[in-house]
Amino acid sequence: MMGRKPIYTRVYNQLRYQILSGELAIGSPLPPERKLAEQLEVSRNTIVRAYTELEAEGLIFSRMGSGRFVEALTPAYASPRNHWHQRAYSTLASAPSHMAELLAVTDKYPDTINFAHGDGGKHTLESSGFSDYVKSSAEQLHSYYFTSVQGLPELREHLVDWMDMEQISSSEQIVITSGSQEGLFLITSLLARPGDLVVTEMPTYFGSLQLFQSLGMQIVPVPMDAEGMRIDVLEGILARCRPRMLYTVPTYHNPTGWTMSLSRRKQLLALSEKYELPIVEDDAYRHLHLEKEPPPSLKSLDQSGNVIYLNTFSKLLFPGLRVGWVAANRPFAQLLTRMKELSITTNTLGQLALAAFLREGALKPHLEVVRQQYREQAAIMAGHLDRFFPLGIRYEHPAGGFYFWVSLPEEIHARKLMNDCAKQGVSFTCGDMFLSREAEQPFIRLCFTHERSEQIDRGMRIIDDVLQTRKE
Numbered sequence: 001m002m003g004r005k006p007i008y009t010r011v012y013n014q015l016r017y018q019i020l021s022g023e024l025a026i027g028s029p030l031p032p033e034r035k036l037a038e039q040l041e042v043s044r045n046t047i048v049r050a051y052t053e054l055e056a057e058g059l060i061f062s063r064m065g066s067g068r069f070v071e072a073l074t075p076a077y078a079s080p081r082n083h084w085h086q087r088a089y090s091t092l093a094s095a096p097s098h099m100a101e102l103l104a105v106t107d108k109y110p111d112t113i114n115f116a117h118g119d120g121g122k123h124t125l126e127s128s129g130f131s132d133y134v135k136s137s138a139e140q141l142h143s144y145y146f147t148s149v150q151g152l153p154e155l156r157e158h159l160v161d162w163m164d165m166e167q168i169s170s171s172e173q174i175v176i177t178s179g180s181q182e183g184l185f186l187i188t189s190l191l192a193r194p195g196d197l198v199v200t201e202m203p204t205y206f207g208s209l210q211l212f213q214s215l216g217m218q219i220v221p222v223p224m225d226a227e228g229m230r231i232d233v234l235e236g237i238l239a240r241c242r243p244r245m246l247y248t249v250p251t252y253h254n255p256t257g258w259t260m261s262l263s264r265r266k267q268l269l270a271l272s273e274k275y276e277l278p279i280v281e282d283d284a285y286r287h288l289h290l291e292k293e294p295p296p297s298l299k300s301l302d303q304s305g306n307v308i309y310l311n312t313f314s315k316l317l318f319p320g321l322r323v324g325w326v327a328a329n330r331p332f333a334q335l336l337t338r339m340k341e342l343s344i345t346t347n348t349l350g351q352l353a354l355a356a357f358l359r360e361g362a363l364k365p366h367l368e369v370v371r372q373q374y375r376e377q378a379a380i381m382a383g384h385l386d387r388f389f390p391l392g393i394r395y396e397h398p399a400g401g402f403y404f405w406v407s408l409p410e411e412i413h414a415r416k417l418m419n420d421c422a423k424q425g426v427s428f429t430c431g432d433m434f435l436s437r438e439a440e441q442p443f444i445r446l447c448f449t450h451e452r453s454e455q456i457d458r459g460m461r462i463i464d465d466v467l468q469t470r471k472e
């Protein structure tokens, strides 16, 4: 006996809950008595009693020789059933869960040399001195409860100055969000409904794919080349269908590292005007050039107000900060603020610390330092990648951003290589994560910014060993 209730009622209640909630699907088998008894560390009699009660209630049935199964629900349960579980989760459950898979890398392999995550790593954060701003901002917290829904006014003012774009002249045009992912979620929820078409580069950032798919959008992929999205293909698409929005990462694209040329940017804007197609420009990597500065943002070339601009501090400082922003024309920013209100506001402490960081002019020198660091780190990774050339492995040196997009010859299977390397203590991301459909993708993505130089060197040697062992 547990408490005053017999133990079997606990087992009975648990199973009944699982059946009625749909966790155990109709027709699915129940574990054999002995196995369940062992698993729950109770006697077999307890299980028999629980099963007998469930059977008497018509929730399960037994089939001679093959065990017990969940019954199609009896009218008493069946009539008012709403199936809300299945309904609520249907699009979410069918979309791949790459974000969770990626974030779990360090849980599964805590000591891994991490080329999988897309961030600046601990050393970026340390050299930024940002924690001092967090500490001093924490002391002001007593006077702040929530910031305004749209975001801390001072932070928005600094962002207007920092972006320095004719089109964004007022803090009223900025909405602070919990990372740019929330910004994209809000924008997409305003512009499109389930079933609507969303155009995007392919491959592309899996967080955006997961979001569109989970919201029930249909993704229209546009191929890319080294000049960015293929505008000729896009033109053909727009002549045939009416997408609700276009999402692009034109600068140091994730995962390819490619940057849209100035002429394509202009062509894209012309098409957007012609078809009144809103463009969501995700500019997460703009300030992380390794060589010269990139072409101007689409937003700064925008003459019709069709571009909705998205950026984040995740790549400039660290992703756990969860502060990003949207810049758009005033009416859209207002609508977005109404939508943002549904999740109240973005965290106060992060915004206060960022406002102080920008007020003190700390961002510019920080970026100069990290660009130099990343340049060195990229060079080390490239040096190793060059040695893989005889194996048929190819890459292009990115002009900025965080990644090497590495193509593999046919005989090297990306997922297998990833699993073999993970076992040896190195993780990276497989190319298929960046596609909207399940398909083999002979690419891997290596992030060169997360680990320090020595670790990059060690990790690349391990990949080299794995590749050599394969060959033998």
Ligand SMILES: Cc1ncc(COP(=O)(O)O)c(C=O)c1O
Residues within 6 Å of the ligand: 118, 178, 179, 180, 181, 182, 205, 207, 249, 254, 282, 284, 311, 312, 313, 314, 319, 323, 324
């Ligand atoms: C293109 C792009 N946009 C957005 C993000 C994520 O931004 P946030 O952390 O602000 O949601 C990433 C992260 O990998 C990215 O590559």
